[in-house]
Amino acid sequence: MALAPAQVLGRRRVRRDPGATGTAALVTGAVLLALLLAASFVSGALTGHDPALTDLTARFRPPSPQHWFGTDQLGRDVFARVLVAAGTDLPLALLGAAVPAVIGIVLGALAGYARGWIGTAVMRLADLIQAFPSYILLIVLVFLLGPGAGSFLVGAAVGAWVTYARLVRGVVLRLRELDYVRAAQAAGLGHTRVLLRHVLPNALPQAVVYAASDIVLALSYLAALSYLGLGIQAPGIEWGQMIADGQPFLRNQWWVSVMPGLAIILVGVAVRLIAGGLERRLQR
Amino acid sequence: MSAGTPLLQVDDIVVDYRPRRGRTGGPPAVDHVSLDIPRGRTLGLVGQSGCGKSSLARVIAGLAAPTGGTIRLGGAELPAPRGRTDATRIQMVFQDPGSALNPMHTVRRTLTELLLVHRRAAGRSAATDRAVELLELVGLGAAVLDARPRGLSGGQRQRVGIARALAVEPEVLIADEAVSALDVSVQAAVLNTLRDLGARLDLTMLFISHDLAVTRYVADEVAVMHRGRIVERGLPDDVLRNPRHEYTRSLVAATPRMDGPALSAPEEARPV
């Protein structure tokens, strides 16, 4: 007997895209980030103020139509500075999440698929790194390497790949026992091909969702470093640095610290939307 | 069974998962099993889960190395691990329609990948043509080419799994509980397809199942596996009518007969 496929297919319910709402969240989050990033390039034109221009006659102006977010202790426009800082913070946060993710995914996939001594070595290294609290590890590394964006990325990568490696290794260990992976092996496909085409693509979604939520973590690392004076150095502008600078005046001139803080929260919301959207779209 | 050298000869296979030192406790998962299947015939392997039949299947398919024993195909021993060409000579159809296919790949990609890697087709369009042929062979058609597994029913997925196994033109097909997860009416159609393919392509098959009635229907010969060993082997109806091993007898007693008696006397065997 032969099933007539067209009929059989035709009778099956065509499922609505389960990610319809996921897509909306994903798009909203991405648009928010893109707008913020775009605004950072044209902050001067947008706000009518030079973010670096000090004007000691206009110190600590509260938020007004003239200065939407007020001015800081050197009379600089906080709104312009918040926008410009996005151009530093967002790329660094994205890279700070992406670099460890890529390293962790590669090592985790190898550890899960090859097992043997490679797997053992990777996991022992992971244990070693996880023995240190992540903030301490980051601060020590940046302290040794000297402050700056490069050090931040190295520090974030050394500490954060471990989580991805564990996550991906766990998924790969499960996937490699599934019949379609066995079938690919049984059909004589090479290990590289099986790993890249059949195992990794199915392990990626969870890692990608995790990486999306890690953007906020990277941002908070960066802010913390700047707060300690180990992050972006002036004349570079960065939210954590702005928060730290405004901290002595928090009681009376709250806007100097709170406005960059709000920017971080906004990024957090956008990233949550993206992560949630991705999760819904990628889950099958 | 026909005379001559069997196509597949499985000789004295042992699969032992216990650590090498201090092998105590029960028998190994596969305990010195020998089987042979003549070309073009189907051997049914029946046993309950945990009897070692899946371990044996994986060894024969080259997915795991045996602790001991040899596998010969056409008289020559297959090495372990197998090279790329040897790997294609024995293919497997898996049990779970939910995990047997890569969820991210379309049917087209699943089939053409194998055809191209193994040079069974020259170029993409030739590979697609061949994929459609394979799909038609298993009772599907070009309409499912661009479907992904979740868009297919369980029976359709199993058919794609069969087409995938056939894509590399194997000499032996192992079906490991290939219809167990399917509904009765769908199972019947897939069984028909398997039997039909066996006859049309002169396939040599190892049909593994826990279901004696299903196995009886597909197989030319039946072997019963229990605790890692083959305890009985014979023609299907002989095994059913005249089971010699105690385990086979319990299996036969539990196999439905539509005209058989319903439970009337509450007789109970000792639980296992």
Next chain:
Amino acid sequence: MSPLLRITDLVLETGPAAAPVRPVSHVGFEVAHGEAFGLVGESGSGKSLTLRAVIGLLPEGVRQAGGTLELERDGAMRPYRFAEVRGRGIGMVFQEPMTALNPTMRVGDLVTAGPRARYGWSRRAARSRAVDLLAEVGMPDPKAQARMWPHQLSGGLRQRVMIAMALATEPSVLLCDEPTTALDVAVQDQILRLLHRIRTERGLSIVFVTHDLGVVRRLCDRVAVMYAGQVVETGRVEEVFTRPTHPYSAGLLRSMPTQDTPRDRPLAAIPGGQPGAGDRPEGCRFAPRCGHALPACAGLAHVLAAVPGSPSRSACIRVADLGGPPLDREALLSPLPGGTA
């Protein structure tokens, strides 16, 4: 025999209230005192949902949108609230004994945890009751096994423990959701024998959901065959299995290989597949796959009617033409599109 459990016009819905999908529509059946009733169908037929609705354990997102559930009490059929029957009148045995047993409790404590909490039994009384129950379900060494953890037992023994748990509440109806499906054939047979004995000894009723016709044949007195959320045929097991009055039951029976299936002919498979809850055809839902379908079938209201000359009830209007000895599908193939392939 007098009725004990009666389900009338059960409707289950899922999805948004404005455009609901009905996985189960207008299902009804009656189970007598001491009777074993089989609810058989393929996956997606709604049989498990129906069973869960009886005790109000519907999965998230599925709701009862209609129907009455009644249980006999003091000689009269009365609608019941779930809280009244859970853990006393109606017991349930699940398919997967590994996940249905709390792994952190010893077997003996598991078995009597429910009644102990309800009736305030002492620990000692509960233990001795547990050992009795474990003995009743045929555990080989009940005293020792009462002190074991669930993971130390085989699948068959775990299923016995689950049956003992259900019996501890002294139910009058035992709902069984594919309790033998995850087990090996030989063990499955033992569990069926156990259920049969318990039912005979205790006089309780069993509602047994399964996809396995062989199991129904062995255990049940009466059966309802479900297809696409409806009961298409109901009757005594020996009648339905030998003289089916619905083309679907007939097709199902013939598609199943048995010890006696002729090996030289293809199995009689039913073409196509069961429609999902969201895309069921109008009229008779089996018509698109049916070799007997007439154009009229597509406009038919679903009614389970008495069949002339048979004690079964069937939803098929062509039942008169189906009668007699085994259906010959080939001879009856209709030109209806989609009916054959």
